Amino acid sequence: MDGGEPQEQVMAIDMEVGSYRSPRGKLLRIFRRGRDAWKRKCQDAKAFVKLLANRARALSKSRDRWKKLAKQRKEELRQLRRQWDLEKKRPR
Numbered sequence: 001m002d003g004g005e006p007q008e009q010v011m012a013i014d015m016e017v018g019s020y021r022s023p024r025g026k027l028l029r030i031f032r033r034g035r036d037a038w039k040r041k042c043q044d045a046k047a048f049v050k051l052l053a054n055r056a057r058a059l060s061k062s063r064d065r066w067k068k069l070a071k072q073r074k075e076e077l078r079q080l081r082r083q084w085d086l087e088k089k090r091p092r
Helices: 006-017 024-089
Strands: none
Touching: none
16 A cells, blocks of 8 residues: 555555455454564664664774874884983983
């Protein structure tokens, strides 16, 4: 059903339900329950994908932040070693 006019929806349901022997009301409840379960399952999966995407983005930002900090510390260490070498070579 594509969300057309209510009368068209009823006719479409009648055509779908026509091949079943169970009462129409019971079939509608079963179909609705199935549709609702499918929607819930889809929404849960979508939320899980969003959670994973957010987690991946956060991990990437964290990794980049730590990488930047490591490069800074490495440069500081290099400068301190250079100063240390200059102090050792200086005559007293």
